[in-house]
Amino acid sequence: MSGENYKILVIDDEKHNIDVLNEILSPMYEVLISKDGLHGIKMAKEIVPDLILLDIIMPDMSGFEVIQTLKGSDVTRRIPVIFITGLDSYKDEEKGLLLGAADYITKPFRNAIVKARVKTQLQVVEYIRALERIGMVDALTDLPNRRSFDKQLENEWGRAKREKTPISIMVIDIDKFKVFNDTYGHAQGDVVLQYVAKSFKNTLKRPADYVARWGGEEFVIILPHTDLEGALTISELIRTDVEKLKIPYNDSFLSVTVSIGLNCEVPPRYSYPAEFLSKADKALYAAKEAGRNVVMPSAAAL
Numbered sequence: 297m298s299g300e301n302y303k304i305l306v307i308d309d310e311k312h313n314i315d316v317l318n319e320i321l322s323p324m325y326e327v328l329i330s331k332d333g334l335h336g337i338k339m340a341k342e343i344v345p346d347l348i349l350l351d352i353i354m355p356d357m358s359g360f361e362v363i364q365t366l367k368g369s370d371v372t373r374r375i376p377v378i379f380i381t382g383l384d385s386y387k388d389e390e391k392g393l394l395l396g397a398a399d400y401i402t403k404p405f406r407n408a409i410v411k412a413r414v415k416t417q418l419q420v421v422e423y424i425r426a427l428e429r430i431g432m433v434d435a436l437t438d439l440p441n442r443r444s445f446d447k448q449l450e451n452e453w454g455r456a457k458r459e460k461t462p463i464s465i466m467v468i469d470i471d472k473f474k475v476f477n478d479t480y481g482h483a484q485g486d487v488v489l490q491y492v493a494k495s496f497k498n499t500l501k502r503p504a505d506y507v508a509r510w511g512g513e514e515f516v517i518i519l520p521h522t523d524l525e526g527a528l529t530i531s532e533l534i535r536t537d538v539e540k541l542k543i544p545y546n547d548s549f550l551s552v553t554v555s556i557g558l559n560c561e562v563p564p565r566y567s568y569p570a571e572f573l574s575k576a577d578k579a580l581y582a583a584k585e586a587g588r589n590v591v592m593p594s595a596a597a598l
């Protein structure tokens with residue numbers, strides 16, 4: 297948080313909420329206000345704020361509709377949105393997160409919580425911008441890109457070799473993505489890539505686990521200090537969490553599946569990360585041959 301003057305857009309129809317949020321946030325940030333969804337979207341497109349706080353229940357356009365519009369526009373898609381609302385059932389929370397909200401705060405809100413969650417989101421924004429500056433991030437999914445992955449794999453492989461510990465890698469491909477794109481269009485294909493990327497991030501819990509977009513509809517995950525058994529468990533979770541995704545499409549939902557090639561090794565003394573990766577990639581082909589939507593360990597895996 298380098299003293300930059302962050303702009304936060306609050307979209308809420310109730311004056312009281314606006315006043316409270318303004319009081320909490322304006323000492324640190326530039327707070328902009330809109331009292332309805334349509335106007336809020338217009339402001340978001342013009343100003344491109346760093347963060348949006350969005351009420352759900354509003355008279356003309358609900359927060360759910362607002363976020364769908366924001367996520368559907370190239371200009372506003374990447375602005376993180378925190379829902380602020382009186383709805384506190386987990387169903388609403390789930391819906392909000394499915395629609396791409398970064399976080400969720402329920403009313404009546406506590407000042408410290410609002411401050412902390414806003415700060416967290418702005419730190420994520422800052423982190424992504426830092427990666428962008430050095431050309432290491434994939435702009436569509438906000439995941440590290442191939443260039444970043446190559447470095448990460450080299451580092452982790454080197455470390456596993458020195459420490460003689462197992463390292464696992466997954467190469468993941470979205471099943472029949474080309475058919476999907478032809479059927480629903482590339483814009484919807486991009487939405488799928490974003491949802492799948494987010495699902496990977498949500499499934500991976502340990503700080504050292506690393507996911508990147510490798511290119512097209514392919515992703516890679518590095519699991520340091522992870523043996524085959526552990527990697528199989530995580531791969532299955534990755535696969536089933538994607539299978540459970542409900543991706544908004546018009547008034548309904550779409551679903552997709554992934555195939556996963558897995559490799560796990562304690563790096564041999566004379567060995568290269570490229571071979572390690574290529575064995576996982578071969579296993580991915582075997583997963584496709586086996587009918588897709590499966591995890592296939594490499595023959596070389598421990």
Ligand SMILES: [Mg+2]
Pocket residue numbers: 308309310351352353354
């Ligand atoms: Mg309201």
